[in-house]
Amino acid sequence: MKINISRQSIYLLFLSTFLLIFVLFFSFLVLIPEGKEYRERRGELNKQRAQLRSYEEFSDSTLQKLKQLQSDNRHIITAFDNSFNPKRFEKIHRPFFTSLQLSKKQLKENEDEFSVYEVNTTSSINSPQSFYEFLDAVNKGDWIIGINFPINFKRDAELIRSSFTMKVYSTQKSSAK
Numbered sequence: 001m002k003i004n005i006s007r008q009s010i011y012l013l014f015l016s017t018f019l020l021i022f023v024l025f026f027s028f029l030v031l032i033p034e035g036k037e038y039r040e041r042r043g044e045l046n047k048q049r050a051q052l053r054s055y056e057e058f059s060d061s062t063l064q065k066l067k068q069l070q071s072d073n074r075h076i077i078t079a080f081d082n083s084f085n086p087k088r089f090e091k092i093h094r095p096f097f098t099s100l101q102l103s104k105k106q107l108k109e110n111e112d113e114f115s116v117y118e119v120n121t122t123s124s125i126n127s128p129q130s131f132y133e134f135l136d137a138v139n140k141g142d143w144i145i146g147i148n149f150p151i152n153f154k155r156d157a158e159l160i161r162s163s164f165t166m167k168v169y170s171t172q173k174s175s176a177k
Contacts, residue, residue, distance in 0.1 A: 075140075082142050084168040092141065096134035098124045098159060124159045131162060144169040 070077065125131050131151075138145050151164040 076144070079142055079144050080169065084143055089141075089143070093134055093137060096125070096130045096137065124156070124161050128153070128160065131160075138166075 125134075135147065138147065146167040146169070148165045148167060151162060154161045
């Protein structure tokens with residue numbers, strides 16, 4: 001029995017076998033190792049994306065809190081930038097006292113980024129209620145002021161003389177601004 005196979009079929013069979021072997025070698029030597037590396041990199045990328053999302057959410061929530069605090073405390077933030085003016089202070093707070101005198105402000109100390117001035121005041125008031133109203137007005141004023149204890153009250157006929165010290169805080173102006 002004679003098998004009659006044409007030359008064309010032999011070439012086609014040989015070429016098909018060669019291509020099959022080439023595809024198998026290419027798959028095992030190139031595609032499968034690269035596929036494993038691809039899957040590893042994709043896993044790392046997904047982890048990094050998850051981290052990025054969590055950092056972005058944290059950043060957004062922190063920014064939102066910052067904006068909320070800035071809007072809630074805008075008055076305090078602007079008060080730190082105002083420089084203390086004794087004449088303006090006397091003019092604003094004179095209605096609470098029958099007489100108000102501020103001694104010359106002296107630079108007491110620098111605390112971190114703040115200039116601290118100590119101001120000694122002597123005043124005459126009609127009643128302690130006006131002093132408490134003065135304290136409320138200082139809290140809502142244009143400067144950051146701390147009233148230091150002791151506050152001395154002395155009765156003088158119909159008036160009450162008070163003397164106390166205040167610390168006025170303001171940010172130091174840098175020369176870069």
